[in-house]
Amino acid sequence: MLARAVVPMVRVDDPAAGRLGAEHLVERGFRHFAFYGFADYSFSDVRCDGFTEVIRRAERILSDTDLAIPEAARASGFRSPSHFSSALRRVTGLTPNAYRQKYHMR
Numbered sequence: 001m002l003a004r005a006v007v008p009m010v011r012v013d014d015p016a017a018g019r020l021g022a023e024h025l026v027e028r029g030f031r032h033f034a035f036y037g038f039a040d041y042s043f044s045d046v047r048c049d050g051f052t053e054v055i056r057r058a059e060r061i062l063s064d065t066d067l068a069i070p071e072a073a074r075a076s077g078f079r080s081p082s083h084f085s086s087a088l089r090r091v092t093g094l095t096p097n098a099y100r101q102k103y104h105m106r
Contacts, residue, residue, distance in 0.1 A: 014043045018050025023077070026054065026087040055091050058084065062096055063103040069096045 037044030058076040061067060067075060073084030073096075089095050094102065 012043070014046040015050035015053070018047035018052075019054050019077075021047075022051045022054040026091065055088070058088055059092070059099070059103070062088075062100045063105055072096065 037048055054077070058072070058078075061072045061075050065072065065075075069085070070081045073081040076084060078084040078087065085096055088099060092099055
């Protein structure tokens, strides 16, 4: 007879799953994308929050700080300034410099 196997509990970092999904799509060139989840399920809401956080964080860093673009890219969680520039341009239609000129809080 086989002994009962102990199955470990696996938990998911839902906000990170949402961020990872958004970063994956943005870095691969998708300009228009959306989060699709289950209504009235908290894990789905939290993943959606993580999903939208990616671009909002980049926008906040550009509008609220004077960080150079390479530093803003790293602070936003992008691997490189070129990925950052491409992603922001795809989603907002503006380069990081143009976005900063338009929305920077002075």
